[in-house]
Amino acid sequence: MYRHYNNNQTSLTLPLEISISETHIVRAISAFVDTIPYKLVYGEESAFGRPQYSPLMMLKMMLFAYSRKVFSGRKIQQMAEENIPMKWLIGDPDMVPSYRTINRFRTDPQTTKLIALMYLQFRQSLIDNNLLSDEAIFIDGTKILADANKYSFVWRKSTEKFESKLDQKTRNLFKDLIQNKVNLAVESEMDPTDLQTLEAEVDALDTEIDELDQQIKTEKVIPGGSPRKQRRRKLKHLRHLVKDEYLPRKQKYRQYHEWFGDRNSFSKTDHDATFMRMKEDPMQNGQLKPGYNLQIATQSQFVLYYQVNQRPTDQRTLIPFLKAMNFAQTPVNYIVADAGYGSEPNYQFVKEKLGKIPLIPYTMYLKEQSKKYRSDLSKVMNWEYHAEEDYYVDNHHIRFSYHGMSHRTDKNGFTRDFKVYRADDYDDPEGYYWSTTRMGNQRRININPHWESQKAYVREQLSSPEGKAIFAKRKLEDEPAFGNLKANLRFRRLSVRGLRQVNNELGIILMAANMNKLAKMMANLSHISGWIEKLSHIFQKKWKMRLNLFVGGTYVPATCDYLSTLYHYYAI
Numbered sequence: 236m237y238r239h240y241n242n243n244q245t246s247l248t249l250p251l252e253i254s255i256s257e258t259h260i261v262r263a264i265s266a267f268v269d270t271i272p273y274k275l276v277y278g279e280e281s282a283f284g285r286p287q288y289s290p291l292m293m294l295k296m297m298l299f300a301y302s303r304k305v306f307s308g309r310k311i312q313q314m315a316e317e318n319i320p321m322k323w324l325i326g327d328p329d330m331v332p333s334y335r336t337i338n339r340f341r342t343d344p345q346t347t348k349l350i351a352l353m354y355l356q357f358r359q360s361l362i363d364n365n366l367l368s369d370e371a372i373f374i375d376g377t378k379i380l381a382d383a384n385k386y387s388f389v390w391r392k393s394t395e396k397f398e399s400k401l402d403q404k405t406r407n408l409f410k411d412l413i414q415n416k417v418n419l420a421v422e423s424e425m426d427p428t429d430l431q432t433l434e435a436e437v438d439a440l441d442t443e444i445d446e447l448d449q450q451i452k453t454e455k456v457i458p459g460g461s462p463r464k465q466r467r468r469k470l471k472h473l474r475h476l477v478k479d480e481y482l483p484r485k486q487k488y489r490q491y492h493e494w495f496g497d498r499n500s501f502s503k504t505d506h507d508a509t510f511m512r513m514k515e516d517p518m519q520n521g522q523l524k525p526g527y528n529l530q531i532a533t534q535s536q537f538v539l540y541y542q543v544n545q546r547p548t549d550q551r552t553l554i555p556f557l558k559a560m561n562f563a564q565t566p567v568n569y570i571v572a573d574a575g576y577g578s579e580p581n582y583q584f585v586k587e588k589l590g591k592i593p594l595i596p597y598t599m600y601l602k603e604q605s606k607k608y609r610s611d612l613s614k615v616m617n618w619e620y621h622a623e624e625d626y627y628v629d630n631h632h633i634r635f636s637y638h639g640m641s642h643r644t645d646k647n648g649f650t651r652d653f654k655v656y657r658a659d660d661y662d663d664p665e666g667y668y669w670s671t672t673r674m675g676n677q678r679r680i681n682i683n684p685h686w687e688s689q690k691a692y693v694r695e696q697l698s699s700p701e702g703k704a705i706f707a708k709r710k711l712e713d714e715p716a717f718g719n720l721k722a723n724l725r726f727r728r729l730s731v732r733g734l735r736q737v738n739n740e741l742g743i744i745l746m747a748a749n750m751n752k753l754a755k756m757m758a759n760l761s762h763i764s765g766w767i768e769k770l771s772h773i774f775q776k777k778w779k780m781r782l783n784l785f786v787g788g789t790y791v792p793a794t795c796d797y798l799s800t801l802y803h804y805y806a807i
Contacts, residue, residue, distance in 0.1 A: 261320045263754040264298050271356055276349060288332055290349055293340045294743075295324045296332070301747035306730045306740075308334035341743065342736040350742040357749065358539050358565055367534055371569035371594070371705050374556065374576065375713030376530045376549045377721075379741070380515070380728040381508035383525040388510050389491060391499045398488045402428040405481050411473060412436060415466075417443055430489060433482045440474040498545055507734040511547040515727060527729070527737055530556045531745065533712045536752060538745045539565060543738045549575040551647065554584050562589065569594050569702075571709050574601070580649045582689045594706045596697060597690055615680055627656055627680065631669040634659045635680055653681040719748055 255261060268291050276290050299321060300311045312334040314321045322328050340346055361367045409427035412419060419439045425432050447467040454461060494501050500510040500523075508525035516522070530552050532540040540560050544552045553576045570591045577597035585593040602608050603616070611617060612630035619628040627635040635656035644650045658670035658678040672678055696702045720726050724744065731740050 255323045258758040260754040268295050297743050298747045301744045304725050308338040311337050369566050371571050372567045373533050373712035374572040377717045378513050378526045381505050381525040382729045383502040383504035383508045387503040437478050505732040509545045550578050553581045579686050633670045656680045
């Protein structure tokens with residue numbers, strides 16, 4: 236016996252309501268998004284024109300679609316047409332936003348503010364329900380492939396090389412114009428390679444050629460050829476060079492330098508994308524691909540903060556990322572990260588500026604713990620040091636006495652101070668051999684006392700029982716978050732272009748992963764009666780403005796008039 240099946244329109248029953256399981260993720264998404272204050276979202280609503288879709292409704296749609304591995308605007312529109320849970324989120328079965336509306340929403344500057352408010356509310360909800368602690372926050376990064384072509388790269392070194400060749404050509408052209416007695420009407424101290432000088436050259440050549448045209452029209456035939464025509468032919472050639480070749484190339488290189496910023500590469504398809512080495516390398520040839528460096532800060536595998544960077548290395552991203560966090564809302568004692576973040580300026584910022592304890596190993600930390608390294612007497616750290624007289628003795632019994640100080644400033648502007656130790660002079664052949672280099676100079680070593688004290692401090696923290704226990708959680712915090720993002724949600728390539736647009740999309744996908752995790756946690760309570768009320772209780776608390784409020788992309792003190800107005804509506 237089979238169940239009755241008939242899709243004839245005359246017997247089709249019309250449902251009067253859309254029923255969704257109480258454990259479905261859309262209920263968690265709806266309960267969470269609805270707690271974002273109405274006035275903060277609709278403060279800039281227009282009173283004219285066609286009514287817009289609710290930003291909260293659009294945000295719910297995006298979160299649900301991303302949690303179901305759907306990232307295309309057209310496919311999200313298809314979900315709105317066919318998917319019952321999506322229709323439940325929209326609230327009107329006949330309302331279907333177009334894919335253009337969906338794509339405009341996730342790239343809109345107002346969405347950036349909405350996403351920032353969403354994360355602020357999510358963190359506060361976790362804090363109110365004791366799902367976060369003040370123990371530590373875990374930081375890590377991964378590369379996300381940009382929506383750009385693989386072979387659209389522009390390299391800074393190549394640009395500088397070809398620009399220098401162009402500058403030499405423009406100097407030679409300037410000399411030719413002077414020799415041909417062209418009235419350039421430029422100041423003598425102006426640079427011939429400057430863009431304004433090239434534009435002035437074009438104007439001067441146009442004026443001169445126009446004058447020659449008028450003179451040639453009235454002149455008679457000259458046996459052997461007209462000198463004016465010969466001069467005009469020469470000037471037209473020079474104008475062609477400067478107008479059609481040199482000037483466009485100079486304008487292009489100037490635009491390239493603006494797009495470079497402090498980077499060494501960018502993509503012609505997405506100017507904000509930087510070429511990086513990706514972990515996902517199908518060809519396994521180490522080819523650089525356009526992408527972004529995503530930094531996240533997690534606790535209990537919830538992504539609390541994120542930041543999109545254009546730098547491929549993690550070391551220079553830590554300080555900007557920490558500056559963007561609100562430690563007044565999420566106070567912690569430890570900052571935990573892997574060895575890719577260990578550096579002198581990073582340790583100094585965490586300890587002195589933030590007052591936190593860095594559980595961040597430096598690059599050589601694990602190697603220095605090995606028995607082979609500790610027994611290698613050729614390493615400076617294994618030499619004898621006499622603090623009273625301030626000198627070192629190496630494994631060949633050569634004494635290195637204090638010689639002076641040196642200072643080095645890297646390309647990022649950070650200055651390091653080194654103590655220079657030089658080998659003493661020895662008269663015996665063996666002592667002379669070990670105290671000098673092959674070129675006959677005295678051997679020297681450079682010691683950075685500040686860096687050595689920082690490394691000793693980090694070793695002490697990582698070797699303590701509490702530090703070991705906290706650092707051991709790192710691999711259970713960030714790596715599962717990235718694994719869930721790339722393996723489970725299959726988010727390996729961006730769908731939008733531009734730094735701000737990428738920031739919006741990554742904020743949505745990371746929050747969708749958070750909602751997936753939270754919904755599964757609450758679904759485990761399905762055997763408890765009224766668990767959906769507990770889910771609503773997690774989010775339906777008053778909007779709390781403690782110490783700071785996120786407005787316009789930066790944290791500002793709650794003292795200005797605008798915040799006072801908001802405080803009047805939402806403060807406890």
